[in-house]
Amino acid sequence: MLNLVILISGRGSNMENILKAVKKNKIPIKPVLVISNKSDAKGLAIAQKLGVKTEIVESNGLKGGNWEYDSKLVSALEKYKITPQNCLICLAGFMRIMSPEFIRHYKGRIVNIHPAILPAFPGLHSQRQALEYGVKYSGCTVHFVDEGVDTGPIILQSVVKIKDDDTEESISKRILKQEHKTYPKAVKLFSKGKIKIVGRKTIIS
Ligand code: GRF
Numbered sequence: 220m221l222n223l224v225i226l227i228s229g230r231g232s233n234m235e236n237i238l239k240a241v242k243k244n245k246i247p248i249k250p251v252l253v254i255s256n257k258s259d260a261k262g263l264a265i266a267q268k269l270g271v272k273t274e275i276v277e278s279n280g281l282k283g284g285n286w287e288y289d290s291k292l293v294s295a296l297e298k299y300k301i302t303p304q305n306c307l308i309c310l311a312g313f314m315r316i317m318s319p320e321f322i323r324h325y326k327g328r329i330v331n332i333h334p335a336i337l338p339a340f341p342g343l344h345s346q347r348q349a350l351e352y353g354v355k356y357s358g359c360t361v362h363f364v365d366e367g368v369d370t371g372p373i374i375l376q377s378v379v380k381i382k383d384d385d386t387e388e389s390i391s392k393r394i395l396k397q398e399h400k401t402y403p404k405a406v407k408l409f410s411k412g413k414i415k416i417v418g419r420k421t422i423i424s
Contacts, residue, residue, distance in 0.1 A: 226311065228256055229312055230261050245403070331363075361373075
């Protein structure tokens with residue numbers, strides 16, 4: 220069985236959903252570790268309550284995309300015997316850009332959830348970007364992490380209709396509901412070896 224690592228920075232609701240699905244034996248993966256770059260991340264207590272080990276690797280002042288910080292993540296993973304061959308690393312509201320060195324080290328093993336239908340609205344505040352642009356549909360995307368920002372091969376997407384009276388808050392809430400369904404599905408596909416990366420596409424069997 221693969222080892223699951225989840226990286227968070229805050230609330231951790233996607234993490235919670237994935238861990239609960241794992242605990243109910245719905246996903247064949249071993250939930251080894253949750254890491255936060257912030258000591259006050261609410262998700263830490265949730266992970267502990269679900270019986271999963273947590274580590275804090277503080278990013279205080281260290282810029283994103285920085286190997287000095289990411290090498291500390293690698294050390295934390297190695298402490299738990301997590302290797303590029305035996306893991307899946309889920310970014311779940313982890314508010315940092317990963318360095319190219321980290322991405323190359325765990326190539327094809329890092330996935331992320333983004334609250335928009337990529338390639339539309341990458342980066343921050345995607346729900347606001349979608350509302351301001353005036354699109355009629357948005358949603359969420361689970362994708363592999365490559366060296367760009369939200370550019371890696373797409374695994375799953377779920378669509379949410381935008382209503383005329385939506386606010387950033389209301390649309391974020393409906394997208395999050397879809398995130399909670401879509402991310403565990405993608406983790407399950409990965410853990411069962413059903414996702415193949417072909418160029419910039421994925422093929423799901
Ligand atoms: C989600 O909207 C996710 O798409 C984005 O950050 C948010 C994290 O929420 N990457 P949570 O911490 O999982 O509740």
